[in-house]
Amino acid sequence: MEEVDKILIHALKQVGTGLSEEIEGVKSFTSELIVEAVVRCIRVIDPGLGSALPTSLPPGMSARFRVGMSLAQACQDIGYKGEIGYQTFLYSSETEIRSLLMFLVEKLPRESAAASDQPTGKSTILQRAIASAIKAQLVVPWLPPNCRLPLHGETQTSGVLYSFHSQRLSVAHCVKDSGNKPQKEIRDYQREFLPPVTAQLSHNASVVASILERHTAELSAAQEWDNEWNSQGLLSRLTPQDYRARKRTRLHKRIEEQLRSAALPSAESAFGALGSTSDLSDILQAFKGSASSDQILTKGSHFSHSQKFTFTQVHNDSQLMCRHSILHKCVFVCEQEVETAPSAVRQTDVDKHQSQQEELASLQLQFQQLCSDVDQLTTDMKHMRVTNAQVLDEMKQRELQNREEEEKIQVKKKSIDLLPDAENNLLKLQGLVEASAKRVVSLASQWEKHRAPLIDQHRSLKEICSHQDMESSRKLSEIKVLHDKIRVSTEEAKQKEEIYKQLVSQLENLPKDVSRAAYTQRILEIVSNIKKQKEEITKILCDTKDLQKEINSLTGKLDRTFAVTDELVFKDAKKDESVRKSYKYLAALHENCSQLIQTIEDTGTILREIRDLEEQIETENSNKTVANLERIVEDYKAIRQENSALAAKVREP
Structure with missing residues (x-):
């Protein structure tokens, strides 16, 4: 029985039961330990059934009897066929408890049974306790705080609630680059300057939300990369580094094209179509904002249109240049008058100042008139450009029509020249037709001679290509299977590495004086x-x-x-x-x-x-019958005292 008890104690420790090292067998179990061990096992076997069971006995005797009855009912629900009741837990018998614990240990899931072979440690037990608690809480339905009863106080506490608000985090990662210098700089930054995660956030309530958001983003990015690599990356027959470099290059090119298409003028503006000045004015208005459309059009219109439209009439360009020169002269005169006006005022009296003001007003009127003339000339020039473009289109169409008519006229002329000697010409034409027909037949025979080996070569090459495609598809499928196996092997290697670390830690914690040979012996x-x-x-x-x-x-x-x-x-x-x-x-x-x-x-x-x-x-x-009888008598007395106290409370007014 000692070996059986040791196995039971080991299995109970795996499910999270707090057993001290002094306990060597089921005989040393108290009622509290029995209840805790049974509840832990039931929670692992059926979390929904064990979530409502307490892991400790309450102080009141009536509550203890109710807990014992609920435990007995739970054990019967999971399939225990032996005799069981509240007395099994409150007035325990070694044989009954051993048989019950053996049944529960045998009913544990395979994962827990496999985990019993793994090393036991405080961290492992804590992680399993956390997992079991989370599973138990997930099974229990959620209730609003206003609808919760005192019975739900253990499972659903009214804690402080926060909104899910995540912030960007900077987390240290292991970067593997070809050069050692940037990797060293990154490590130095992460070690000396990078603050911890809790210090990067403005509120402590958003720590969990930020960590969950970052973890979800990294996980989704990894899954998207796996899906893209398995679907498109393998077909490209490139390494992951080359595939990413090509993808990055394509993305840069697309960004450059979008920026160029957004910044440069459209194709119509490059060839002088209608609306070029409006597009250019819109772009300049977007970048300069303060300049008006009239100023933009008068500023540099002569140079741009002289470069683009070489076919514009010289008379209009010369007239526009004359108007521009007059405008610049007027502006220069106005500026001179404005500059000389303060000096004249200082030298002359008030009358001269008034006359100069009148002259300045007249010059401004002339300047405004010249600006309106320039605007009118600009609109006329636009109209002339449109008219010129239409005339050029009509001229091209007329030229095409003239060429077609000339070809028809040439054919008719040759036919008319052949009419006087029609019979001889017909014979010559028939001879030419027959010669051309023979030539076509000879060319067809020659083509057939060349065509047959080319067709055979084409078919052989096509078969080779299909065979290569099948071979490449087969190799791709094998590569995908190998990738799946590599991923599974990697996960298994990680799990085995964790188990190895736990075994090493357990080996370090074991006493050194006990050898493996002693256990084997x-x-x-x-x-x-x-x-x-x-x-x-x-x-x-x-x-x-x-x-x-x-x-x-x-x-x-x-x-x-x-x-x-x-x-x-x-x-x-x-x-x-x-x-x-x-x-x-x-x-x-x-x-x-x-x-x-x-x-x-x-x-x-x-x-x-x-x-x-x-x-x-x-x-x-x-079975400790005498001791159990004494405990039953004491419990009976305690129940009578509780009943008398309750009756006294009821009688009180």
Whole structure:
């Protein structure tokens, strides 16, 4: 039983039961430990059923009885067939508790059974306790704070609630570059200047939300990269680094094209179509904002349009240049007048100042008139450009029509020249047609000669290409399968590495004076003891069978001998008186022997009953019947006191 108890204790520790090192067997379990162990096992087996069960006994006796009944019902619900009740937990028996714990340990899921082979440590137990608590809370339905009863206080507490607000985090990562210098600089920055995650946020309430958001983003990015690589990356037949570089280059090109298309003028403006000045003015208005459309058009219109439209009429350009020169002269005169006006005012009196102001006003009017003339000329020039473009289009169409008509005229002219000698020309034409037909036939035969090997070569190349495509697709499928195997192997390697670390930590925590050979020797001794016990049991069974056979044979021989002797003596007893006495003594001897045999059998039966009673006495002693009776009496007294206290509270007004 010691080995069985050790196995049970080890399994109970795996499910999170707090067992001290002093406990060596089920005999040392208290009621609190039994309740905790059973509840932990039930929570692992059925989280929904075990989430409502407490892991400790309440102080009140009535509440303890209710907890015991609920535990007994839960054990029956998961399939326990033995006798169980509240007395099993409150007034425990070693045999009943051992059988119950063995049933629960056997009912544990395979993951927990596999985890029992893994090393035990405080961190592992804590992680499993957290996982079981989260599973239990996920099963319980959520209720609003206003609808919660006192019964829900253990499962759903009214804590402080915060809105899900995430912020950007800067987390240290292991960067593997070709150069060591940037990697060293990054490590120095992360070690000396990068603040921790909790210090990067403005509110402590957003720490969990920010970490979850970053983890979700990284996980989704990794999944998208895996999907893209499996669907498109493998088909490109490039390495992951080359594929990413090509993708980055394409993205840069697309960004440059978008920026150029947004910044440069449209194609119509490049060839002088209508609306070029409006697009240019819109772009300049977007970048300069303060300049008006009139100023933009008058500023540089002559240079741009002289470069783009070389076919514009010289008269309009010269007229526009003259107007521009007049405008610049007027502006220059105005500026001179404005500059000389303050000096004249200082030298002359008020009348001269008034006359100069009038002259300045007249010059401004002239300047405004010239600006309006320039605007009118600009609009006229735009109209002329549109008209010129339309005329050029019409001229191109007329030229095309003229070429077609000239070709038709040439054909008709040649036909008219051939009409005077029509018969000879027809014969020549027929000869040319026949020669061309023969030439076509010869060319067709030559083409067939060249076509047949080309077709064969094309078919062979097509078969080779299809074979290569099939081979490449097969290799791609094999590569995908290998990638899946690599991913699975990587996950298994990570799990095994974690198990290895736990085993190493457990090995370091184990006492150094105990060797593996001692455990192996102990296991071998246990196995040898079991073999010896099996051999002794087999030997005893064989001896019992042989003895039973011998008893049966002797009993049969005795019966047969007595029957023969009885028959012979009975025959002689009819004739002789002394033989008659011998017959009586023979019958008495047989009867006494039968009684003696029966007495021996009864003695064996009584001895067996004595042994059974002794075993029952030992069992009852191990069940702590007297101690349980004393505890029952004490609990009964406590219940009576609770009832009297409750009755007194009820009677109080």
